[in-house]
Amino acid sequence: MQFKLPSKATMEQLESQGTDFDHGFIDAPGGGILASAVVTDEEKALLEAQGYAAVKVLQTQADVDALRASRDATIAEEAAAKSALTSSAAEKSKQAIAGTVRAQRADYWEDVSGRYLSIEGTTTEAAITGGSYTGPALQAAWFAADGTQLGSGQLSAILDPDVSPAAYLYHGSRFRIGNVGDGGMPAYVRIAAPNGDVATLDAKKWLGNGGTTSPGGFIQDFNTHYVTPRESYAKMRELTGEFTNITTLMNLPYKTNGYQRxxxxxxxxxxxxxxxxxxxxxxxxxxxxxxxxxxxxxxxxxxxxxxxxxxxxxxxxxxxxxxxxxxxxxxxxxxxxxxxxxxxxxxxxxxxxxxxxxxxxxxxxxxxxxxxxxxxxxxLSDWLKAPTSQPRGPIQVQGMRIGNNVGKPQDQKVGVFIYCQEHAREWGTPLVCLETAERLVRNYGVDPETTKLIDGLDIYVIPSINADGATYSMFDNSGQRRNMVNYCASNPTGNNDPAARNSWGVDLNRNFSVGSFFDGYVGASASCTSDTFAGPFELSEPEVRNETFIQTTHPNIKFAMNVHSSGGYFMWPPGAYKADRTTLPYPPYGTLNYFDQTASSVLERIYSYRKTAILPAQTGPVTDVLYSAAGNSADEAYYNHGIIGYDFEIGATKRLADGTTASPGFQPPFGAVPIGGNANLANEGHDEGMEFSNGNYALLQSALDYSNDTTAPSSAATGATLSNAPVGVKFTTSEAASIYYTTDGSTPTAASTEWKPRRPRELPDPVALNSNTTLKWIAVDFKGNTSAVQSKAYVVDLVKPTVTFTNPALDGAVFTQGRPVPLTFTCADENSGVASCTGNPALGTNLNTSTPGTFTYSVTAKDNAGNENVVTRSYTVIDATNADGTINGSVPATLSLVLGSPATFGAFTPGLGKDYTASTTATVTSSAGNATLSIADPSADHTGHLVNGTFFLQQAMQAKATNSATTNTTFADVGSSAAPLNLLSYSAPVSADPVTLNFKQTIAASEGLRTGSYGKTLTFTLSTTTP
Incomplete structure (x- = not known):
C-alpha cells in the first residue's frame, strides 16, 4: 500500500520499527512523501492509527495469486505447444486443412556471425489486452529431412504499438542455429499452439544462393567521400557531358526553397x-x-x-x-x-x-x-555555416537520364526511376545513386549485363532530392531530416526564433498526396517542428513536385527505387494506414509475390558484396515491417501512377564474427574511423554505397526481365484427385503470379476468386474441397501474361461402399447340416466406384454346413477412394437327424409401437423466416389384419401449436411419416385427440417396421419469439379394426 508520510525521516523511523517499506518514494502533492509498504490488515490499521493515511492499494494477495496463476498458465501453454510439435497430428500437418496455426516463413541464411533461421507464423486465436499479447503461445522447431529435430524455440508476438489498441501482426523469431560452416539448412519447420494445432513449412534459403557478382573487368568503386548535393549535381553534369550517346542531363522544373534563412x-x-x-x-x-x-x-x-x-x-x-x-x-x-x-x-x-x-x-x-x-x-545572422562553395538561395535539382533508341525509342521502353536523399541526414544514400549511375555509363559496351540494361531500359537517376536539407545537415545540423523551409514563421507564438532553427522543415516523404496525413493516415504530423511534419498541404514542397513531375511526364516509368537509410530494409507498398490500422489497398497476391521474387534477386546481389543480410522481417510492405508513413513517395508512385515504388533503407546493422553488432546510423565513417569511433565501422559509408548499388543492378535486371516477358506462367494444383477425406488444394507457379479459380465448373477470369492469404505476410490457406469438385483456374503474372484455363477434377468420397447379400438374404439364417448354401452378394459405391468386393468365403462358394453350430461369414468392400466396409453376418447349422412329429405355434394379439429419442427443432432465430424441421423414429409391430399409425395433440392449450408458457407459435406444427413401403408422404397439421392426423396405414401384419417421423414448424420473419423453450407432448397411436 502507499502511505502519506511527513518526511523521509519518518519512513526511516517506521522502517526501523519493522514496517516493510520498499526503497522508493515520491514527493506528495502539498508536501510530505508517498512511500510504499507491504503490510497486513493489522499493520495497516496501526499505521493509520498513528496518523499515516493509506492513500492507495498497489497490490493485494489476490493480485499475487493471479500473477502465479497467469505464470502457471503460460508455462502450461508453452509446454503444450512444445509437445504438439512432435505429436502424431504434427506428422500430417503439411497436408492437413488449416487449423488455428499458420506457418508463413522459414528463411535460412549464413553471415559472418553464424547460421540463422527466421521463422514466422500466425494464430487465429491471437488476442491483445491492454497493449499486450494475451493469445496462445506459439512454439517452433526445425527438422532435418529424416525427421530428426535439430532445435526449437518460442516465437514472439509481433505487435504494432503505433495504433490503439495495439494490433497483432504475426509471431516471429530469428534463431542462431550454428556457427559459420558447421551445418546446413534445415529441411522444414513446425509451429505449434497449446491446443495441439500444428503447421509445417519447408525451409527456404534466404541468401547465399549464388547471385550474380561483378565480372572481371567490371568498372566500379567511384565514390571517395560523402558528397554535397552540389557535388552530386556536378557529377551528373560531368557524366552527361562525357557520355552524350547514352545520357541526358535532367534539370528539374521546381527550384528548392533554398539553402537560406x-x-x-x-x-x-x-x-x-x-x-x-x-x-x-x-x-x-x-x-x-x-x-x-x-x-x-x-x-x-x-x-x-x-x-x-x-x-x-x-x-x-x-x-x-x-x-x-x-x-x-x-x-x-x-x-x-x-x-x-x-x-x-x-x-x-x-x-x-x-x-x-x-x-x-x-x-x-x-x-x-x-x-x-x-x-x-x-x-543578425542566418546562422548558416556552409562555405562559399555552397551558394545561398534556391537550387535547381539535377539528375541524369540513361538510355538510347536501340531497338525502339527510349521513351517506349520500361522506365526505372532511382532517387536518393529525400531525408537530409542520410549522407550515404547519394553514394548509392552516384555509384549506380557511373557504373552504368562506364560499363556500357564493356560489360554485357550493363549494355543490355541500357539498351533495354529508360533509366532516371537523381542523387539528391533534398538539396537544401542535405546541405544544412552536412554543414550546420547533422541530424536535419527535412528540407529547410520555415513554416513556423507564420505563427507569431510558434518556434520561430533562431534557437529553434534546427527544428524547421517539411519531411518530404510525408508530403505526397496518397494516404496522406490530410487523408487521415498516421505517421505524419501537423507540427512545424516535428521530424515527420507533413507540410501545410499535400505536394506543397518543390522537391516533392519534382518527383511527381518525373512520374507524370514519363508514363513509361514502371519501377522506382527510393533510397533511404538506415536500418537495412527493402520495402514496397502499402506504406500507410489509418488510426484503426486500415491500410491502403494491398496489391494482388501475385503482385506481392512478384515483389518477393524481385527482393530475392536484389538482396542476393547486396549480400554478394560483403554478406550483408537484409533480414526477412525487414523485407516486405512498409506497413508490415516498419510503420505507417502517411504521404510517402512509394505510395504516390504506386497508387497514382501505377509505378512499383520500392524503398531501400541502407545501413543494415553490421554483424561481426564474434557475434556482436555495430549500428551504422545515418553517417557512419566513410573510410578510416575517427578517433574514438567504432573501428568495426571502418569504410562503412563506402561499403553501403557499393553493396546497395549492387542491389540497384538487380532491380534494373528485374525491370528488363519484366520488359522482355511475353510468356504466360505455368501452374499446377496440388492435392490428391481421389480422396476419402476433404482435400486441401494449393497452387504452384513457375513465376510470381496471381491464381484466379472457380469450383462450380464455370470458366475463371481475373474477376474470379483470387487465391490469397487471410492477412498480410501469411501464405494462402489451401482451397478446401469437401465434395466432388472440378477446379478450374488461370495464372496471371505481373506483366499480365495469362495462362490458358486449367482444370482438375477431384473426387472426394466420404461414404463407405455398401454390401447387399442375396443368399443368405437374412442375418442369423438357420440351415440343416449338410445343406448346400452358396454365398452370393454384391457391392456398390455411388461416388468413386468399387475397387474390390471380397467375400470370406468367396462369392459363389458354399457356406460350411458340415458341423452344427453358429458360424460367421463376411464381405469386405473397398472403393477407389480408400473407404472400406467390412460386413459380418452369422448363420446357425442344426443337426440333420430326422424324426416324425408335429409342430405348432400361436401368435398373440400384438400392437407394439416403440418411439425413438424425442424430436427437437434446435434453436429458433428471431427475425428469420424459416421452415424448421426435426425427426425421430418409431418401430411398428402389428399382428392385426390392418393397422393405422396416428398422432394427436391431447392438450387444450392451443391444440396443434408449440407453446412456451402463455406464448404460442402462430403456425400449427406439421408431421408426416415414411417407411420402406410408403416414401412419398406430405406434411399435414397435427390434430386434436378427437381428430388425430393419420400418418401410415398397414393392410397386413408387420414386424419391427422402421418408421421415420418427420416434423415441420414454419416461423415467419415477423413473428415474435419468447425466450425459452417451445414444446408439446404428443400422443402416437397404433390402432386396428381387425384385431
Whole structure:
C-alpha cells in the first residue's frame, strides 16, 4: 500500500520499527512523501492509527495469486505447444486443412556471425489486452529431412504499438542455429499452439544462393567521400557531358526553397546572442526576437541590434542608423530599465525605419512581461555555416537520364526511376545513386549485363532530392531530416526564433498526396517542428513536385527505387494506414509475390558484396515491417501512377564474427574511423554505397526481365484427385503470379476468386474441397501474361461402399447340416466406384454346413477412394437327424409401437423466416389384419401449436411419416385427440417396421419469439379394426 508520510525521516523511523517499506518514494502533492509498504490488515490499521493515511492499494494477495496463476498458465501453454510439435497430428500437418496455426516463413541464411533461421507464423486465436499479447503461445522447431529435430524455440508476438489498441501482426523469431560452416539448412519447420494445432513449412534459403557478382573487368568503386548535393549535381553534369550517346542531363522544373534563412538574433538578454539552440528560462520573458525581412545573404546578415540604457528617467525610443537598430530602453529615476520585452517588440514594429528591416516578436508563447536588459550590439545572422562553395538561395535539382533508341525509342521502353536523399541526414544514400549511375555509363559496351540494361531500359537517376536539407545537415545540423523551409514563421507564438532553427522543415516523404496525413493516415504530423511534419498541404514542397513531375511526364516509368537509410530494409507498398490500422489497398497476391521474387534477386546481389543480410522481417510492405508513413513517395508512385515504388533503407546493422553488432546510423565513417569511433565501422559509408548499388543492378535486371516477358506462367494444383477425406488444394507457379479459380465448373477470369492469404505476410490457406469438385483456374503474372484455363477434377468420397447379400438374404439364417448354401452378394459405391468386393468365403462358394453350430461369414468392400466396409453376418447349422412329429405355434394379439429419442427443432432465430424441421423414429409391430399409425395433440392449450408458457407459435406444427413401403408422404397439421392426423396405414401384419417421423414448424420473419423453450407432448397411436 502507499502511505502519506511527513518526511523521509519518518519512513526511516517506521522502517526501523519493522514496517516493510520498499526503497522508493515520491514527493506528495502539498508536501510530505508517498512511500510504499507491504503490510497486513493489522499493520495497516496501526499505521493509520498513528496518523499515516493509506492513500492507495498497489497490490493485494489476490493480485499475487493471479500473477502465479497467469505464470502457471503460460508455462502450461508453452509446454503444450512444445509437445504438439512432435505429436502424431504434427506428422500430417503439411497436408492437413488449416487449423488455428499458420506457418508463413522459414528463411535460412549464413553471415559472418553464424547460421540463422527466421521463422514466422500466425494464430487465429491471437488476442491483445491492454497493449499486450494475451493469445496462445506459439512454439517452433526445425527438422532435418529424416525427421530428426535439430532445435526449437518460442516465437514472439509481433505487435504494432503505433495504433490503439495495439494490433497483432504475426509471431516471429530469428534463431542462431550454428556457427559459420558447421551445418546446413534445415529441411522444414513446425509451429505449434497449446491446443495441439500444428503447421509445417519447408525451409527456404534466404541468401547465399549464388547471385550474380561483378565480372572481371567490371568498372566500379567511384565514390571517395560523402558528397554535397552540389557535388552530386556536378557529377551528373560531368557524366552527361562525357557520355552524350547514352545520357541526358535532367534539370528539374521546381527550384528548392533554398539553402537560406532570414537573419535573426535575440536581444533583451545581458549577453549578445551567439547562436545557442536554447534560451534559459529566466531570459525567456525578457527576450525579443528579431527577424530580417531580407534573406541573410541579401542583406539580412548586415543588420545589427542593441538595447542601451541612456540613464535615469528616459522614455522608450527606437532609432535606426543605416543597418543598425538601437533600442533606447525606458528607465526610472534610479536609471533602472523599465521597458518590458512586450513594449520593446511593439516599439520596434511601430518604428517605420526599423519595420523596413526586421520584424520583432516575443519568445514563443511568452507574454514578455519582464524588463529587458541592456544588450550589446550584435549582428543578425542566418546562422548558416556552409562555405562559399555552397551558394545561398534556391537550387535547381539535377539528375541524369540513361538510355538510347536501340531497338525502339527510349521513351517506349520500361522506365526505372532511382532517387536518393529525400531525408537530409542520410549522407550515404547519394553514394548509392552516384555509384549506380557511373557504373552504368562506364560499363556500357564493356560489360554485357550493363549494355543490355541500357539498351533495354529508360533509366532516371537523381542523387539528391533534398538539396537544401542535405546541405544544412552536412554543414550546420547533422541530424536535419527535412528540407529547410520555415513554416513556423507564420505563427507569431510558434518556434520561430533562431534557437529553434534546427527544428524547421517539411519531411518530404510525408508530403505526397496518397494516404496522406490530410487523408487521415498516421505517421505524419501537423507540427512545424516535428521530424515527420507533413507540410501545410499535400505536394506543397518543390522537391516533392519534382518527383511527381518525373512520374507524370514519363508514363513509361514502371519501377522506382527510393533510397533511404538506415536500418537495412527493402520495402514496397502499402506504406500507410489509418488510426484503426486500415491500410491502403494491398496489391494482388501475385503482385506481392512478384515483389518477393524481385527482393530475392536484389538482396542476393547486396549480400554478394560483403554478406550483408537484409533480414526477412525487414523485407516486405512498409506497413508490415516498419510503420505507417502517411504521404510517402512509394505510395504516390504506386497508387497514382501505377509505378512499383520500392524503398531501400541502407545501413543494415553490421554483424561481426564474434557475434556482436555495430549500428551504422545515418553517417557512419566513410573510410578510416575517427578517433574514438567504432573501428568495426571502418569504410562503412563506402561499403553501403557499393553493396546497395549492387542491389540497384538487380532491380534494373528485374525491370528488363519484366520488359522482355511475353510468356504466360505455368501452374499446377496440388492435392490428391481421389480422396476419402476433404482435400486441401494449393497452387504452384513457375513465376510470381496471381491464381484466379472457380469450383462450380464455370470458366475463371481475373474477376474470379483470387487465391490469397487471410492477412498480410501469411501464405494462402489451401482451397478446401469437401465434395466432388472440378477446379478450374488461370495464372496471371505481373506483366499480365495469362495462362490458358486449367482444370482438375477431384473426387472426394466420404461414404463407405455398401454390401447387399442375396443368399443368405437374412442375418442369423438357420440351415440343416449338410445343406448346400452358396454365398452370393454384391457391392456398390455411388461416388468413386468399387475397387474390390471380397467375400470370406468367396462369392459363389458354399457356406460350411458340415458341423452344427453358429458360424460367421463376411464381405469386405473397398472403393477407389480408400473407404472400406467390412460386413459380418452369422448363420446357425442344426443337426440333420430326422424324426416324425408335429409342430405348432400361436401368435398373440400384438400392437407394439416403440418411439425413438424425442424430436427437437434446435434453436429458433428471431427475425428469420424459416421452415424448421426435426425427426425421430418409431418401430411398428402389428399382428392385426390392418393397422393405422396416428398422432394427436391431447392438450387444450392451443391444440396443434408449440407453446412456451402463455406464448404460442402462430403456425400449427406439421408431421408426416415414411417407411420402406410408403416414401412419398406430405406434411399435414397435427390434430386434436378427437381428430388425430393419420400418418401410415398397414393392410397386413408387420414386424419391427422402421418408421421415420418427420416434423415441420414454419416461423415467419415477423413473428415474435419468447425466450425459452417451445414444446408439446404428443400422443402416437397404433390402432386396428381387425384385431
Amino acid at each position: 532570414k537573419a535573426q538574433t535575440i536581444i533583451g538578454q545581458a549577453a549578445a546572442y551567439a547562436g545557442a539552440t536554447s534560451v534559459p528560462a529566466a531570459d525567456q520573458p525578457r527576450s525579443v526576437v528579431l527577424t530580417s525581412l531580407a534573406w541573410g545573404q541579401e542583406g539580412g546578415n548586415n543588420l545589427s541590434a542593441a538595447i542601451v540604457n541612456d540613464g535615469a528617467s528616459k522614455d522608450l525610443l527606437v532609432t535606426v542608423s543605416g543597418n543598425a537598430i538601437t533600442v533606447h530602453a525606458a528607465t526610472d529615476a534610479a536609471g533602472v530599465i523599465t521597458s518590458t520585452a512586450a513594449q520593446v517588440v511593439a516599439a520596434i514594429n511601430a518604428n517605420t525605419d526599423a519595420a523596413k528591416l526586421v520584424t520583432a516578436a516575443l519568445y514563443r508563447t511568452n507574454t514578455g512581461a519582464a524588463p529587458v536588459l541592456a544588450t550589446p550590439s550584435a549582428n
